[in-house]
Amino acid sequence: MLLKTQSSSPRPAFLLALRAPLFLFAMVCAVLLASGQSAVADPLDAPREAGLVGERYDGYAEIRDSAAPADVAALVRSINRQRRDYYDQLAKKENVSPAEVGKLYANKIFQSAPRGYWFKDQSGQWKRKF
Template sequence: MCGCISKRRPRKMSEQSLSFKRLNRRQWLVGAGAAALGLALFGLSPRANAEVRPLDAPRVAGTVGERYDGYAVTRGTVTPDITALVDKVNAERKALYAERAKTQGVSILDIGKIYAAEIIKSAPAGTWFLSESGQWAQK
């Protein structure tokens, strides 16, 4: 037999291939969680552009910003109503992040950072974002 034809049998799926499939499944679950965050916390729907989400007005006004870890934060002097709204949203987010972190086997901070990326995408123009280094940037 010439050297141009391999004598090896087809390999069974290796453990490396299996771990790759698990990684893709995990990524899919995290992505699905991010979508759920948008639906649950921001009231997104197919007609999201027509809806007003609770934090949109304070975000555009600059009194509420978003942090790198997936939580909202007040900026400057705000009314007690805005503070209560931010506290409520953050409590809901924390519960969701904790649930996702437990099912994924990662830290709450890691989940929060993943959700923060989705929040940045869906936030209205004019929203302020606080980076991990403490710098503010406006969308």
């Protein structure tokens, strides 16, 4: 008769330390995916396509062209307020910082964006998605 025994080799401590943050990251990603975009067009689509508006690494939109009409600037401010409120709400629910949620959302925006949209990286450089 064979007996099953536990392995005597302990797991490396760094693997155990990584487990909680990875789980948290996975949970936040799952919530973001579950709250996905509806089939309705995003109000920023036209300004993005025109190159007037881009997305930043932190999950917020930004005017790229100083000649952008006032209504586009107002739209960006409104969208960013909505995003900030959403990031705050989700951050409290998941016990993470709003900045972490914003960065995850920025990645989601980038992944789903079509070619030609502009994105600003952490160094402040605008890059076009190809």
